[in-house]
Amino acid sequence: MQHGSDILIIGGGVIGLSTALRLAGQDVSVTVVDRQRVGAEASWAGAGMLPPGDLATAKTPEARLRSYSYDMWEPFCAQLRELSGMDNGYRKCGAVEVGLDSAAFDLQVRQWQAEGLCCDPLDRAELERHVPGLQQQIQHGVFLPEFAQVRNPRHLKALTAACQAMGVEILEDVGHLSVCAKGRAVEVTTPLRRLGADRVCVTAGAWTGQIMKPLGVELPVAPVRGQIALLRVSQLPFSCVIEQGRRYIVPRADGLILVGSTQEHVGFEKRSTAEGVSGLLSFAESIVPELGAAEVVRCWAGLRPGSPDELPFIGRVPGYDNMFVGAGHFRSGLQMSPATAAVLTDLMLDRTPAISLDGLDPTRVTKPLVI
Numbered sequence: 001m002q003h004g005s006d007i008l009i010i011g012g013g014v015i016g017l018s019t020a021l022r023l024a025g026q027d028v029s030v031t032v033v034d035r036q037r038v039g040a041e042a043s044w045a046g047a048g049m050l051p052p053g054d055l056a057t058a059k060t061p062e063a064r065l066r067s068y069s070y071d072m073w074e075p076f077c078a079q080l081r082e083l084s085g086m087d088n089g090y091r092k093c094g095a096v097e098v099g100l101d102s103a104a105f106d107l108q109v110r111q112w113q114a115e116g117l118c119c120d121p122l123d124r125a126e127l128e129r130h131v132p133g134l135q136q137q138i139q140h141g142v143f144l145p146e147f148a149q150v151r152n153p154r155h156l157k158a159l160t161a162a163c164q165a166m167g168v169e170i171l172e173d174v175g176h177l178s179v180c181a182k183g184r185a186v187e188v189t190t191p192l193r194r195l196g197a198d199r200v201c202v203t204a205g206a207w208t209g210q211i212m213k214p215l216g217v218e219l220p221v222a223p224v225r226g227q228i229a230l231l232r233v234s235q236l237p238f239s240c241v242i243e244q245g246r247r248y249i250v251p252r253a254d255g256l257i258l259v260g261s262t263q264e265h266v267g268f269e270k271r272s273t274a275e276g277v278s279g280l281l282s283f284a285e286s287i288v289p290e291l292g293a294a295e296v297v298r299c300w301a302g303l304r305p306g307s308p309d310e311l312p313f314i315g316r317v318p319g320y321d322n323m324f325v326g327a328g329h330f331r332s333g334l335q336m337s338p339a340t341a342a343v344l345t346d347l348m349l350d351r352t353p354a355i356s357l358d359g360l361d362p363t364r365v366t367k368p369l370v371i
């Protein structure tokens with residue numbers, strides 16, 4: 001049996017679903033196909049931190065995507081609420097960055113200031129006001145008042161419902177999907193049917209490279225495991241995110257606290273480990289000692305789609321006329337999802353994206369494979 005739509009999106013994580021929703025708003029027929037339930041991989045597992053940006057001063061590909069996205073989050077969440085009737089937990093909670101390695105810390109603060117971000121240096125007394133009970137040895141930090149967060153599982157549910165409300169067809173648990181080259185075009189089939197579409201967009205997260213390989217395209221997207229421990233306290237001691245380098249504590253409004261995360265190159269292995277979890281618990285206690293008494297609710301891990309330069313690949317797949325990709329967002333796929341969806345939509349509808357894609361093109365490190 002043949003099935004057809006204007007655009008077929010392979011992979012229903014936050015990137016695929018956000019892109020589908022954006023396209024559906026342009027009167028395009030869209031199908032999202034996933035080998036399992038949509039929204040159940042990295043996008044579900046993440047912490048939902050949304051750091052601020054300023055598009056006017058953004059100079060790097062990372063800053064451009066981050067700030068273009070940041071400006072969209074608030075209206076995007078309002079649109080989701082309207083379409084789905086669900087609240088994804090978006091809120092501007094602020095973040096305190098605490099630094100024990102002062103050289104790296106100073107560099108980070110200088111970068112924020114150069115970007116024109118609102119960031120207030122804090123002495124010990126001010127730190128205590130944001131985070132009562134902060135470990136005594138931490139004497140300085142910086143507050144980013146614009147920092148926001150979203151609750152991933154709720155966001156994914158709202159996105160899925162909004163897509164459905166806009167007429168996006170979502171095909172889940174389709175089994176093995178095969179993507180074959182037919183000249184300069186690709187064809188997608190499942191065990192049950194051929195999925196016809198004018199354009200195909202691959203947003204399969206850490207699995208994207210596997211889909212590309214049989215097509216003779218080597219896209220270096222690799223899984224990077226991140227573990228999270230979820231704690232509960234009866235009364236939240238603080239309401240802002242606390243970050244120290246690549247580790248963080250994210251309080252939700254209902255007393256749950258996410259502690260993340262590890263960064264491990266262990267292939268497609270998603271288990272939580274004793275070493276990973278105990279490291280996270282020690283980290284939380286070392287920052288706010290009273291978290292040592294918090295209840296451990298559960299632990300999980302997700303596979304970030306890593307890339308060699310930690311930047312996503314967004315654009316037309318080299319060698320093909322009808323195939324596009326949006327993958328490799330590594331630690332920033334949630335925050336960058338609105339901008340990625342906007343850019344992919346523009347590219348697939350032959351329009352010029354609002355931001356430069358320099359540094360994000362899939363050709364920058366891909367190479368044809370000899371097969």
Ligand SMILES: Cc1cc2nc3c(=O)[nH]c(=O)nc-3n(C[C@H](O)[C@H](O)[C@H](O)COP(=O)(O)OP(=O)(O)OC[C@H]3O[C@@H](n4cnc5c(N)ncnc54)[C@H](O)[C@@H]3O)c2cc1C
Pocket residue numbers: 010011012013014015016033034035036037038039040041042043044045046047048049050177203204205206207208211225226227228260261301302303304305326327328329330331332333334335336
């Ligand atoms: C612990 C952790 C914390 C994080 N914290 C943050 C954060 O605070 N802020 C932030 O911005 N980012 C964060 N991230 C990163 C973010 O979660 C990812 O960058 C983002 O979710 C990637 O989205 P995606 O849609 O590309 O991939 P995924 O969410 O992994 O979705 C890929 C989809 O493709 C499907 N798929 C795979 N193979 C196939 C196939 N062959 N056929 C059909 N479908 C297929 C999968 O089933 C899945 O549904 C975190 C990640 C982790 C793991």
